[in-house]
Amino acid sequence: MSLNPRPTTKIALVVDDEPSVRYYHSYILKRVGFHCEAAANGEEALQKLDHVAIDLAVVDIMMPKLNGLDLIRKIRSRPGQARLPILVISNEPAAGEIAAISGPIGFAKKPLSPDQVIAEVRRLMSEG
Secondary structure (H helix, E strand, O other): OOOOOOOOOOEEEEEOOOHHHHHHHHHHHHHOOOEEEEEOOHHHHHHHHHHOOOOEEEEEOOOOOOOHHHHHHHHHOOOOOOOOOEEEEEOOOOHHHHHOOOOOEEEEEOOOOHHHHHHHHHHHHHHO
8 A cells, every 4th residue: 555645537436334444444545545535424425416517436234324235225326436445344244135125336344454445445446
């Protein structure tokens, strides 16, 4: 993992109800060149998606107001966002539900390492 951020036009939306987790995931993504936007829940994420051109979403499953799976379903139903690469990060096993969702999607189980996140993000970005 490079310690120097590289300039980029890629924007990641990090969605998690825990501020420290949002910070950690943003830190990892910034180290590989993403600019990061953050949202504390699914409703806030949808508002951001209305106003910012997002290239990747990193989504927690368990959140208040609108959980991660419902958020992903809403993203997939939006024109222009159906193929948005989405990395699901959770300590809850949801592989079956995630596998049923179309489009570029990945899953990483907590606790995770920066290398695990980076590898999955690179795979997703090459699919999108």
